[in-house]
Amino acid sequence: MEKLISEFSVGLFFWQTLLFLALLFLLRKYAWKPTLMAVNRREKGIEEALESAELARKELKKLQSSNSELIQEARDEREQLLKEAKAMKNEIIAEAKTKAQEEANKVLTSAREEIKIEKSKAIEELKTQVADFSFQIAEKLLAEKLSDKDKQSDTVKSALNEINFN
Amino acid sequence: MCTLAANFKTPYSSRSMRLKIVFSFVLFALIFNPFTAKSEHGQEAGDSTDIRAEIKADILHHLQDAHDFHLFTDETTGTHYSFPLPIILWDGGLKVFMSSKFHHGEEVAEVDGSFYALHHNHIYKTDAEGTINYDDNDHVTNAHPLDFSITKSVFSVMIVSIIIFLLFKALGDGYKKSAVPRGVGKFLEPLVLFVRDEIAIPNIGEKHYQRYMSYLLTVFVFIWFINLTGLTPLGINVTGNIAVTFALALMTFIITQVSGKGYYWKHIFWMPGVPVPMKIILAPIELLGVIIKPFALMIRLYANISAGHIVLMSLIGLLFIFNNWFARGAFLGLTLFLSIIELLVAFLQAYIFTMLTALYFGFAVEEHDEHH
Numbered sequence: 001m002e003k004l005i006s007e008f009s010v011g012l013f014f015w016q017t018l019l020f021l022a023l024l025f026l027l028r029k030y031a032w033k034p035t036l037m038a039v040n041r042r043e044k045g046i047e048e049a050l051e052s053a054e055l056a057r058k059e060l061k062k063l064q065s066s067n068s069e070l071i072q073e074a075r076d077e078r079e080q081l082l083k084e085a086k087a088m089k090n091e092i093i094a095e096a097k098t099k100a101q102e103e104a105n106k107v108l109t110s111a112r113e114e115i116k117i118e119k120s121k122a123i124e125e126l127k128t129q130v131a132d133f134s135f136q137i138a139e140k141l142l143a144e145k146l147s148d149k150d151k152q153s154d155t156v157k158s159a160l161n162e163i164n165f166n
Numbered sequence: 167m168c169t170l171a172a173n174f175k176t177p178y179s180s181r182s183m184r185l186k187i188v189f190s191f192v193l194f195a196l197i198f199n200p201f202t203a204k205s206e207h208g209q210e211a212g213d214s215t216d217i218r219a220e221i222k223a224d225i226l227h228h229l230q231d232a233h234d235f236h237l238f239t240d241e242t243t244g245t246h247y248s249f250p251l252p253i254i255l256w257d258g259g260l261k262v263f264m265s266s267k268f269h270h271g272e273e274v275a276e277v278d279g280s281f282y283a284l285h286h287n288h289i290y291k292t293d294a295e296g297t298i299n300y301d302d303n304d305h306v307t308n309a310h311p312l313d314f315s316i317t318k319s320v321f322s323v324m325i326v327s328i329i330i331f332l333l334f335k336a337l338g339d340g341y342k343k344s345a346v347p348r349g350v351g352k353f354l355e356p357l358v359l360f361v362r363d364e365i366a367i368p369n370i371g372e373k374h375y376q377r378y379m380s381y382l383l384t385v386f387v388f389i390w391f392i393n394l395t396g397l398t399p400l401g402i403n404v405t406g407n408i409a410v411t412f413a414l415a416l417m418t419f420i421i422t423q424v425s426g427k428g429y430y431w432k433h434i435f436w437m438p439g440v441p442v443p444m445k446i447i448l449a450p451i452e453l454l455g456v457i458i459k460p461f462a463l464m465i466r467l468y469a470n471i472s473a474g475h476i477v478l479m480s481l482i483g484l485l486f487i488f489n490n491w492f493a494r495g496a497f498l499g500l501t502l503f504l505s506i507i508e509l510l511v512a513f514l515q516a517y518i519f520t521m522l523t524a525l526y527f528g529f530a531v532e533e534h535d536e537h538h
Binding site for chain 2: 007010011013014016022023028030033035041042
């Protein structure tokens, strides 16, 4: 201890304190402040950059998943559309078929009716013609029969016989 | 001296750049240490007790501060290779002159009618003949003026401070151009980050650490750099001076007390959580602790650096005591090894000083909810 005290140099202590304080203030102004500030700023920058990168990554992921969802949706929709189109096609075909059937049926019935009408007309005509023919024959027959007097009376007689007076 | 240099140039073909630097640094220190300059003389004399006394004197001389910057001495011609430093005395007025006036302590310097002599690195006021008077205990009784000389240590502190300032200013300026350090900043920025992330924040806490960063950084860099200069062959021993470590520890002490908050003082004078008799017993102990903490800082740094220098110099000294190449080789290896250890110690002591300083600051600014 005594040696330490005897070794102690006031001058050295004075200069050491003075020089150290000078160094401290100079370094503070020209070295530590700019360095620490720059380092802090840089660290903050790096942190922010990392954060934003993470955010962007998440966003991208979200986008990707929504993309695939969109694709799936589109695919589903296409499928749906195709199905619908097919169904519609079938429907249209079926409808057309039934319509055609109906039309055909209508044509058939009207044809039948016409045939019926024509037929009855023909029968009527035939009837009249047959009656005409009968008249003509009867005329001829009558003309022939009336020429003979006996025959006439026979005929009237037979006719009178045939008619019952009831 | 030169043969040693030649022999030891081979081992550092290591690819690692850093290792290379360390090796060349230590080798440089070994080869050009002013102490080794005495080798020629030692071998010729062959008188081991003489060499021992000389080594001891040299070590003691080295550990002390000096008034001139001694590089080496040519023993055969007795020429000292050194450069003088200014002497500043306060002796009823300011007296400034160059240390060359003392002629390495061999002559008495006369300034404005007063005579001064250099005796064991202390300046005493003497008569014209330079008589030094002793009392019964071999203490010098001559009056000594207040010595504010730019001694070797002060000079070293100045040079190292300038180097530190230029280096770290370059780091600070570098950020004006880009956010990423360039050049020397690539090496220096990790140091700043180390002090912030490993020393300041863990010990002081996120909330208060910023206020102390300038001091912690300066103390750390200063002690480390000045310790490293102690490993150069220039034979500088700044942190092995008690005045220097005292100045540093005193600053830590003052800052700690000034920033001490209520909880800190309460912890000292009225320890919470213990019974009243214990509180009374603990108060003086805690109060003593306030002084002991910076005192330990001062002694630790001083003792570690002094011891390192003594051990290294003694080992180098042993190289000249043994006249046997095997022993010399072994001691050279040991010296090399210890030099590398000292390189680590230089850093470690700077780290410990800064770490403990930060810890004391942490105690001072501690708030109640953070503890117990």
